[in-house]
Amino acid sequence: MSSPAPKQVLILGGSFAGLTAAYELKRLLKDRVQVTVVDKNDRFMFIPSLVWVPFGWRDPEQISFPLRPACERKGIEFRQATALAIDAAQQHVEIAEVGTPDRKETLRYDYLLIATGPHVQFDIVPGVGPHGGYTESICTAEHALQAREAWQRFLQDPGPVIVGATQGSSCYGAAYEFIFNLEYALRRAKLRDRVTITYVTSEPFLGHFGIGGLKHAQGMTEWFFRHVGLDWVLNAVLERVTPGLVHFRSGQLFTTKDDKKGVDLAGQTLPFKYGMLIPPFLGAEVVRRSGLGNERGFVVTDEYFRHLKYPNIFAAGVAVAVAPPAPCEAGCSVPKTGYISEVMAHTAAANIAASIEGKPLTPKPQADIDAKCILDAGNQGIIMYTDRIYAPQQRRWQTLIPGPWAHWAKLLFEKYFLWKMRTGRVNWP
Ligand SMILES: Cc1cc2nc3c(=O)[nH]c(=O)nc-3n(C[C@H](O)[C@H](O)[C@H](O)COP(=O)(O)OP(=O)(O)OC[C@H]3O[C@@H](n4cnc5c(N)ncnc54)[C@H](O)[C@@H]3O)c2cc1C
Known part of the structure; x- marks a missing residue:
């Protein structure tokens, strides 16, 4: 008897969340899944090091790598294209090739992961932004x-x-x-x-x-x-x-x-x-246009990082809606860091794999997400850790370690993380 045709998983966004999930799905299901990553950019960018670019301490090429060869080495298809619209009922996404926007195409999926990050809302204040x-x-x-x-x-x-x-x-x-x-x-x-x-x-x-x-x-x-x-x-x-x-x-x-x-x-x-x-950030235009997000365009998910209405649509990273855990009179939104995006991506990938295999899904309530972060200050900084970033009342661990080692840690982490993402070792710490 021949084995069933591999399921089509389409991932919109090839950054912290999308690329992590793509590698993880392929690692978990191998030939039982066909993974396609769509991103309008053709390079993975280590965004945390962009703070050094204005001062000439990094060039964008030093903190990025091309997505296509990295994906192809792991048997993942990469399409450099802009996702224009998601049709959740028909299970397809309309894309346009970057550079030739008139060349539109429809990609069908069995499972969709939305990892399209933010749209930066410069028009919140007239005169802000480049x-x-x-x-x-x-x-x-x-x-x-x-x-x-x-x-x-x-x-x-x-x-x-x-x-x-x-x-x-x-x-x-x-x-x-x-x-x-x-x-x-x-x-x-x-x-x-x-x-x-x-x-x-x-x-x-x-x-x-x-x-x-x-x-x-x-x-x-x-x-x-x-x-x-x-x-x-x-x-x-x-x-x-x-x-x-x-x-x-x-x-x-x-x-x-x-x-x-x-x-x-x-x-x-x-x-x-x-x-x-x-x-502030809004959800990506494609999500807002497709009506799959909340009023700010972020995808509201259950504890499996699954869309509330469409069980074959998942979301991870900045694209996910997270409720503010603390009051803020002038209006603050919730940070979704690179590490948090990876945690969400691992959970979403594991649950897509479980759905495909007909196995039970594993929950990860947002309140249980931990956070590891380095705040760099040029030649020093602070290493931060908490076990429950979005549940201040339930935190057991909140550790801040200031000193020059925080800067050295970010230097090392940048190199390690770029290597890890280029080579697909996303199950490494
Ligand atoms: C300046 C800056 C510094 C930061 N520093 C840190 C830090 O020190 N530590 C930390 O942990 N986090 C940091 N962050 C946050 C971190 O960058 C984000 O958490 C992370 O990038 C989120 O990953 P993501 O995959 O959800 O979204 P993104 O990284 O934003 O990726 C979304 C991807 O989707 C693609 N995309 C969007 N729309 C479409 C479309 N319609 N069609 C095709 N592709 C599309 C984009 O091209 C992009 O590649 C920083 C963020 C910024 C802006």
Whole structure:
């Protein structure tokens, strides 16, 4: 008797979540599954190192590798294309070849994994972002290279700097890493005494990170801000950004000289010569267009990372909806880091494999997800661990280890992770 035809698994997105799930499925089911990864980009990018690109400490080629050969070595088909629409009832996805958008094609699937990450919502505040705005971004390699050009111009004629995350943001870790690295870069360039640096955030306190903080995070972050002379604005809601000025609807400014009571910034402005602000994320356009997400375009899943209505659609990574675990007056969203994206991808892949094989699925409630993270500060940093990132009340472990080893750990991790993803060893730690 011949064996049944392999099931078709289509994965939208070939980054932390999508590529991890593709390798894992192939490892689990071998020839019993046909895996296709669709991504509009042809390279896997180690996004956490984009914070170093503006300062010239990394080029995008050093922190990325081509997806096609990596996939093909493991028997995975790779298509460089944009997914345009998902038809969940008919079980197919319309794609368009990158470069020839008129060449459309329909890909059929038995199982679909949505791992399309975020759409960066620059228009949350007029004047934010590199597309017609006045602030830089580090969310993509292209943005980070643009931020590098602006940085080179800034070094010739320095002035005040504003770095942070707008109302509704979720990516505070990257904003902290960027401001600490920028401060370090100015010290190396012997320009630090000519520049005031202000961190602008919708967080209610430093070290909140959109998750209510970790034990000792607030004290440690405030200490570090004072130590290196950074000012900060909390509960910031921005009205708009005009050339050289950030306009505040609300926010309280704390300076290193007088950080006890904040200065009310409602209706006020702060000047800048170099600005980098991270806006909120929405779900990817294809998800929003296909009506498979919530009001922000994120996919609501059950504890198997399965769509609530379509049991053959799964989601992983930033594409998944996660409820905010901590209040935040100015609007904070929840961070979904690379490690968390991998955890979700492993769970989704295991459950797709179990569905194909007719075996019981394994739950992974969001409250049980742990988090390991390195926050780099140029030549030092903090290694962070908690056993329950999205359930602050139930945490048993919250560990922060500051020191130069955090920076060395990120250097090592970058190399290790790129090797692991290029060679498909996603079941390694
Ligand atoms: C500047 C920055 C720094 C960060 N630093 C850290 C850090 O230090 N540590 C950490 O753990 N996390 C960090 N993160 C978060 C981390 O990058 C994310 O958690 C991770 O990238 C999420 O992976 P993902 O696969 O869900 O989404 P993404 O990495 O965003 O990938 C989504 C993929 O889907 C593709 N895609 C989207 N739409 C379509 C479409 N319609 N058709 C085809 N392809 C599509 C995209 O091209 C992309 O490759 C950082 C994020 C940023 C922005």
